[in-house]
Amino acid sequence: MIFLTREGDLSYSDGLLYFYSSEHGFPLGEMMFQLITKLDHVYDIICIDLFYFKKIYKRFEIEEIPTILVMKGGVEIKRINGVPSIKDIDNILKKD
Secondary structure, three states: OOOOOOHHHHOOOEEEEEOOOHHHOOOOOOOHHHHHHHHHHOOOOOEOOOOHHHHHHHHOOEEEEEEEEEEEEEEHHHHOOOHHHHHHHHHHOOOO
């Protein structure tokens, strides 16, 4: 799991992009931390704070916090808006 610190460092060919906002509290609450940690064993995860990276927020048309994007070959293949359910996580873990 990597927390983005510079926009130029964003590389998202394959893996998960996890969008959060530090403006609204701790980026990984207890539940989200457990879910992201579970996914971190399967995917490379980049955590992006929308408070600091507004251009990225607009580029990916993020409408809700948190949002998880599953990327494959640089293309979004799945999107989960809001806190994911167990079913959502199971769907993410089913690699395409």
